[in-house]
Amino acid sequence: MSMTPELDQRSLADLFSLSGRVAVVTGGARGIGAATVKRLVEAGATVYAADLDEGAARQLADAFDGSVTGAPVDIADSASLASLADRAVAEHGRLDIWVNNAGIYPTTGPAIDAADDFVDRLLTVNVRGTFAGAREAARRMTTGGVIVNVVSTTGFRAAPGISAYVTSKHAVVGLTKNLALEFAPLGIRVVGVAPGVIDTPGVQAQLAPLKAAGLDVEATMTRTLLGRAGQPDDVARVITFLSSDLAAWVTGEIVAVDAGSLAG
Ligand SMILES: NC(=O)c1ccc[n+]([C@@H]2O[C@H](COP(=O)([O-])OP(=O)(O)OC[C@H]3O[C@@H](n4cnc5c(N)ncnc54)[C@H](O)[C@@H]3O)[C@@H](O)[C@H]2O)c1
Numbered sequence: 001m002s003m004t005p006e007l008d009q010r011s012l013a014d015l016f017s018l019s020g021r022v023a024v025v026t027g028g029a030r031g032i033g034a035a036t037v038k039r040l041v042e043a044g045a046t047v048y049a050a051d052l053d054e055g056a057a058r059q060l061a062d063a064f065d066g067s068v069t070g071a072p073v074d075i076a077d078s079a080s081l082a083s084l085a086d087r088a089v090a091e092h093g094r095l096d097i098w099v100n101n102a103g104i105y106p107t108t109g110p111a112i113d114a115a116d117d118f119v120d121r122l123l124t125v126n127v128r129g130t131f132a133g134a135r136e137a138a139r140r141m142t143t144g145g146v147i148v149n150v151v152s153t154t155g156f157r158a159a160p161g162i163s164a165y166v167t168s169k170h171a172v173v174g175l176t177k178n179l180a181l182e183f184a185p186l187g188i189r190v191v192g193v194a195p196g197v198i199d200t201p202g203v204q205a206q207l208a209p210l211k212a213a214g215l216d217v218e219a220t221m222t223r224t225l226l227g228r229a230g231q232p233d234d235v236a237r238v239i240t241f242l243s244s245d246l247a248a249w250v251t252g253e254i255v256a257v258d259a260g261s262l263a264g
Contacts, residue, residue: 007248015245019044022092023243024084026075026133027102029056031200032150035232036099039240041067046092050084051102075102075129076121078136085136097243098137100130101150103168107206111163119164126168127175134179134190144187146243149176150235151192153258173254180252189251191242196258197221198230224259 007015023040027033028049037049041064050073051057058070069091073084088095103126108114134147154162155169172192180190197203199221207217221229238257241247256262 007245010245012246015248016241017044018097018240018244021045021096022047022088022094023097023099024048024050024088024095024137025099025101026050026073026081026129027052028099029053029060029070031202032195032198032232032235033099033101034060035236036101036239037068039233039236040097040099040243043240043244045097045243048084048088073102075100075133076125078128078132081129081132081136085140089140094143095137095140096145097148098133098141098145099148099150099239099243100133101148102129103150105162105165105202105206107209108162108164110161114164119167122164123168123171126165127171130172131175134175134183138179138183138186138188141186141188145189146247147179147183147188147190148239148242149190149192149254150239151176151194151254153194153196153256153262155192155194155254156256156262176254177252184251189247191247191250191252192254193235193238193242194254194256194258194262195235196224196230196256196261198232198235200232224261225263226259228259230257230259 023045025033025036028037029051037047040047046067048069048071049057049060050071052074054072061068061070074080149172151172152169154166155173176190176192183190211217235257
């Protein structure tokens with residue numbers, strides 16, 4: 001008989017705690033990834049902030065007292081994902097939480113003009129990078145774990161001018177469900193969050209040309225059902241909940257974090 005108390009016998013604080021768990025966040029240097037690193041640490045985890053921009057990841061890690069490691073990764077390179085997962089296990093003996101957050105959303109334009117190289121690059125990073133991240137994590141989660149995919153509301157509906165991105169996020173919705181099915185026998189939950197527009201460096205960079213053309217970008221971002229723009233921490237809090245034992249019976253599900261934008 002298991003010595004672990006039943007879930008309904010554990011306190012809320014204990015169920016929420018990530019103490020003793022080892023987590024990896026890809027794209028962890030800024031935006032939603034950096035906010036997630038901060039919340040996972042606050043919940044007690046030891047965290048790898050892994051990013052293409054290793055310098056920025058290390059800088060973020062410096063702000064914590066040893067509980068965050070800044071690490072290099074390129075999610076378009078599966079060997080680099082495998083090395084990252086190996087490193088977490090070598091340094092801590094376990095891997096419990098893997099957040100597939102890194103992704104790209106370059107300005108696209110009409111699908112009718114899209115070049116193969118552009119589509120290939122977007123799908124390689126956003127889809128294969130998420131697939132390979134989940135696979136490399138699962139191979140090393142020997143006592144179970146949680147994989148969280150950062151999807152998008154565009155994983156559920158169309159948006160003009162960003163066909164390759166929308167394709168990539170719809171693919172990650174399917175991937176999340178299928179991996180939940182395949183990894184459940186390994187004790188691994190696979191879940192996702194679908195952010196609406198969140199004020200991050202990546203979004204600001206994409207909106208810069210519109211701003212320059214006179215659009216009041218801040219006002220547009222504020223126009224949500226809840227009356228304010230989405231912040232990285234809005235997403236990070238939900239990722240933290242999904243990563244915890246509070247969500248122990250949730251898998252194959254993608255939670256919208258969008259101030260109701262999918263609702264209408
Ligand atoms: N911000 C939004 O409005 C929004 C909405 C829906 C979904 N998302 C998704 O959330 C995730 C993060 O978005 P964000 O706005 O915080 O992005 P961001 O551009 O602000 O930050 C992304 C981070 O990922 C890193 N990165 C990019 N390519 C990488 C690669 N190949 N390997 C490793 N790291 C890489 C970047 O260096 C950067 O630090 C993405 O998957 C994005 O599609 C964002």
